[in-house]
Amino acid sequence: MTPVSSAPLRFIVSGGASGIGFAVARMAVERGARVVLLDRDAKRLQYGAGVLGDAALPLVCDVTDAPSVKAAVNHAAEWLGGLDALVNSAGVDSLKPLEETGDDEWAHTLAVNLTGPMLTCRAAMPHLRSAGGGSIVNIASGAGLRPLPHRTAYCATKAAVIMFGKALSIEAAADNIRVNAVCPGAIDTPLFRTSYEHSDDPERTLDEIRQRYALGRVAAPEEVAEAVLYLSGPGASYITGTALAVDGGRTFH
Known part of the structure; x- marks a missing residue:
């Protein structure tokens, strides 16, 4: 049997400056890929690209802004010489009861977590x-x-992203484009830390979070990146429209 590459060669990763997005980008580069990082945080973006070297291109991009997304994706595809894989990792949390969730926060959560992936997918499809x-x-x-609890906006947008991908996978299949979702649990990222660091007792809150998981721990971003690269690569050539839980067992525990 002819061996296959462990990762596609040309990636775009939104939210690529930190957390899961950066872990995906770094692992892809380590396995021979070239990657374009999209992120709003210019400082973190430059640092991340510096770590990855010549194999990465940093592009400041607001995933909620359609013209910005289209321009960034087109620039990325030109720099890469084409496109093999898109990873949508940009996201925000919203931790409060619905009655305390203002219109602006609801709209922002929807814009980043759902409209953002739609815009990047739409821009990437032709490439x-x-x-x-x-x-x-x-x-x-x-x-x-x-x-x-207390995450109505966040849960709603993440459930919508899953169904968005399932629907898009049907549209894209004729063009040999596979669309999948990865559903992480508690992952040690800057975004996750905001869910407990500002509580009255951060260590107790973190322990309560761990107890939700069958494996009883918080995962490293690289554990999610492995799943993302698997679904992005040729080894997953017959997988589309799926939602893979990488969550230490919380969704059944």
Whole structure:
């Protein structure tokens, strides 16, 4: 049997400056890929690109702004010489009861977590089609499979991202473009830390979070990145429209 590459060669990763997005980008580069990082945080973006070296291109991009997304994706595809894989990792949390969730916060959560992936997918589709097919992986959440209290906006958007990908996978199949979601649990990222660091007792809150998980621990971003690269690569060539829980067992525990 002819061995296959462990990762596609040309990636775009939104939210690529930190957390899961950066872990995906770094692991892809380590396995021979070239990656374009999209992020709003210019400082973190430059630092991340510096770590990855010449194999990465940093582009400041607001995933909620359609013209910005289209321009960034087109620039990325030109720099890469095509496109094999898109990973949508940009996201925000919203931790408060619905009655305390203002209109602006609801709209912002929806814009980043759902409209953002739609805009990047829409911009990337022609480039993936021109390459003869490829992969899209949307980073959803275990909270899109099994809800959490005081996260109505977050849970709703992550569940929507899962169904968005399922619907798009049907549209994209004829062009050999696969669309999947990864649903992480508690992952040690800057975004996750905001869920407990500002509580009255951060260590107790973190322990309560761990207890939700069958494995009883918080995962490293690289554990999610492995799943993302698997779904992005040729080893997952017959997988589309799925939502893979990488959540330490919370969604069934």
